[in-house]
Amino acid sequence: MTKSRFQGISLDSFLQMIQMDKTSCTLRVESRSGSGVMYIVNGELVDAECEDLSGSDAAFEIVSWRDISFEFENICDDRIRKINMPLMHLLMEGLKKRDDRDAGLIPELPAKPVQPEPVKKTDYTDLPEIPVLGIPAMSVFKESLPQYNETVVSGSVNEGAISFKTLEKKSSSPGLKYSRSLVMGAFAAFAIVAVVIAGILMFGGKSDEHKYLKIFDQVAKTPDFPEKINIIQKYLDDNKESEYFQKASEWLVQIKKEKAEKEFRSLDQQIKNLPIDKKFVSDAQKILSAYTRANPESTYNNEVAEKIxxxxxxxxxxxxxxxxxxxxxxxxxxxxxxxxxxxxFPGSKNYEAAKTMYMDVEQKLFDNLVSMSGQCVEKNDFSPCVTKIESYRRIFGKDSRKYDVENLLANMAGGRDLIALRKNAAALGDDLEAKRDLYNEYLRNNRHDTDSRRQARMDSDEIERLIADRKDWESSRSYATNNSYPIKERARRLESFIARNPKSTYVPDAKNLLASMGSFRSSSESPSASISDTQASRKLLTDEQPSVVRSTSSSVDFAREWSVIEKASGNRFRNNGNGTFTDTMTGKIWCIVDSRKDAGRCLNYRDAQEYVKGLAIGGYGDWRMPTASELFAVYKNSPALPDTGSSWYWTSDALWRGVNEIVRIVRPGIEHEITNETVAVSDCGYVRAVRN
Structure with a gap:
């Protein structure tokens, strides 16, 4: 076993050289941060130990140390492989850890106290330093040299020279021998690494070895793979005859392989970072194709093709x-x-799951709409709900929950529009006719039977009542102030007005005018004064002048009114050319205009009856008030008569509820449901006359 100690040499460069030479060895590394061991088999780092760390974690830690020295042993015990990553990755992680420690991102390790080496008593006096290459002088060893075998190499790349001393176990026989065989033995033990490095640094010349080690150091210090490749490729281009050309070529292949592997590992992340849109597939394909072009010999190209x-x-x-x-x-x-x-993605593997989720989301959004609509009604603020419902229809289409969503939208939009309608109507002041036209337009544009439309109907009916009330008062006042009529008749006219319109804002004026007649008071003490108020009211209503509700058909534009009916109902109704039309489904004849268009006012039930009796439109005198069924037939069966603005129509279906007479009414518009709605005879409505 040969041991060699190094100091001032880059550990990462040394490890890469060992990898290229496929050397098996053990490195014992020491620094002020600690000590550790690295186990290398055939140039591959298989395990490392450092304090309580092992494997890759220990290797990262050791590589991150500065100011190291290490001892090289040219053997490596059998080890269980704990490190599987490429050496270049391991070195990069270790150097990154060093940079993080320098930047304060991880704590600095406490310095390990340096233990002084024991002083050896063996005398090495006059042991000369022998240059690594050339060996111009031989040392003569004393007979008493200790039995020891060690090669010590010291120096650095920047010092330009390295020296070593070699001792070898001697026999116990006396005598002096030259140390040539000892030196050559050390050379043989460490020829792969120590001699090459020592010789190159000793002479510092431009030999092949020096050039090769120089680019090795440059590559180790360069983190960029393309730059590494450029450095090695330039060396190959400039040193084709070098004995290290083959090793450098193999090294270039290895670097390219590591580059390809690193770039391959990053492909998934690059694709993951792409926006998920229509360009995803083409953009991802560009990334993968670029990898294949840049790494034509990569072993991962088949996997890249599969990814594409x-x-x-x-x-x-x-x-x-x-x-x-x-x-x-x-x-x-x-x-x-x-x-x-x-x-x-119709028919995709996730289609059914997505469809189920879509339906769940649709139900949740609809439930939210219903809940929100109730809040909008409570707050009397409908615009937010209209916006949400319209958004729902844009997302899910107009056919999704069509009936329910349309009803919600009609209610919310109707409520919003009703608020605006009332605001605009208030701005018109006392111009009742303009208000009526405003409401009629609203009713034409809002056909759904909603709460807001019903409220608008009630507002419209009130406006009609006020218009009729004003006309009635103007007519009654004109009659009562006309001195050409007997004062008794004028007084009766005022009394009749008061009886017909007990809630009219004009009643105080009527009473004042009646009181001003003075002399009529005595004549009013007649037997009729003893009858009850109810009887008097009915009598006055019955005795009212027919002229108050007379037809004005001579001034009606029947052609214009017929065009409205014809446009809405097609060929169902036939124009008779005399102000009447025939319903081809039932054979009944109807007036083209109703009492609203003809008389210009709403009528209570008695006035409506008198109006119909006095009609002579078309030359007929047998006009009558229709039944509810007859009105339903023309207004509820499509194609139907259009809604021309009248809130509701009187029918001939009158009945008594207790002591009060009530009458069934029909609201125009096909959207309204058939109901048994009734009103009091004193209410104000309209009539459309019919004859058999």
Whole structure:
């Protein structure tokens, strides 16, 4: 066994040289940070020990030390292999650990106290230093030299010279011998490493050995693989006749192999870092193809080809994984991602799982919409709900839960629009006709039977009542202030107005005007004053002048009104050319216009009856009030009569509820359900006359 001690030589360079020469040895390394052992078999580092560390961790630690010295033993005991990574990777990790320690990222190891070496009593006086190469002088050893065999090499690359002393076990026979055989024995034991390094550094010339060791050191200090390759390739180009040309060529192959391996290990991470989009497959293919072009002799090229073939599957799996992850507080984003996945990968292995997740997300979003809609109603703020519902329809399509979603949207949009409608109507002040037109437009554009539409209907009915109330008051006031009529008749007209419209804002004016007639008070003390208020109200309603609800059909544009009906209902209804039309499904004849268009006001039930009796449209005098079934037939069976703005129609279906008479009504519009809705006879509505 030969032992050699080194100091001031780069451990990483030494390890790489051992690897190239495929040497088996044991290195015992010491530094101020500690001591450790590295076991090398055929040039490969198989194990390392350092304090309580072993394997790769111990190797990383030893490589990271500075100011080391190490002892070389040219044998290595059988060891269980604990290190499997390439030497270059191990060196890079160790040097990185050193850099991290220098930067303060990991703590500095405490310095190991230096133990002084025991002083040997053996006398080595006058033992000369023998130059490594050439050996110009031979030392003569004294007879009493101890039985010892050791080669000590000291120096560094920068010192330019190394010397060593060689002792060999001697026989006990006396006599002096030249040390030539001892020196040559040491050379043979350490010819692979020590002699080459010592000789090159001794002379520092431009020999092959010096050039080779120089590039070895350069490569060891260069972290960049392309630069390593360039250094070795330049050496090969410039030294084709060198005895180290073959070793350098093998070294270049090894470096290229390590480069290819390192780049191959990074491929998956590069692909993982790509955005998951339409360009994923092409971008990943570019990365893999670039690797193959840069490393044509790589043993991993078959695996790279397999990766290229699997890219579509990798992309599909990545898109599914991305879509299947629920985004916090943004399930709409997940719904969009799942929808895109289902559209892009029909029939894929994850398709059914994605479809199930998509349906679950859809249900969750719909439940959220229902809950949110209730909150919007409570807050009377519908715009956020409209936005969410429209977003839901964009994601899942208009056919998803079509009926339920459309109803939600109609209610929320109707509520939002009703708030705006009331705001705009309030801005119109006392212009009742303009308000009526505004509400009629809203009712035409909002056909769904929603709470907001019903409220708008009620608002519209109130506006119609106010318009009729105002017209009635203007007519009654005009009559009562006309001195050409008897004062008694004028007073009766005022009394009739008060009885018909007990809640009218004009009642105080009517009473004041009635009181101003003064002299009529005495004449009012007639037997009729003793009848009950209810009877008096009914009598006044019955005795009201027919002119108040007379038809104004002579001023109605029947052609324009018919165009509205024809456009909505197609060929079901036939224009008779005389202000009437025939329903071809039932054979009944109807007025083209209703009382709203004809009389210009809403009517209570008694007025509606009087209005129908006085109709002469088309030359007919047998007009009547329709039944509920007749109105349902033309308004609820498609193609149906259009809704032209009248809130509801009187029918002939009157009945008594206790002491109160009520009447069944029908609301126009095919979207309204058939109901048994009833109102009091004093309510204000409209009528569309029919005849057999």
């Amino acid at each position: 073939n699997k890219l579509p599957d990798i992309y599909e799996a990545a898109v599914f994984e991305k879509a299947s992850v629920s985004v916090k507080d943004d399930i709409e984003a997940q719904a969009v991602a799942l929808s895109a996945y289902l559209a892009e």
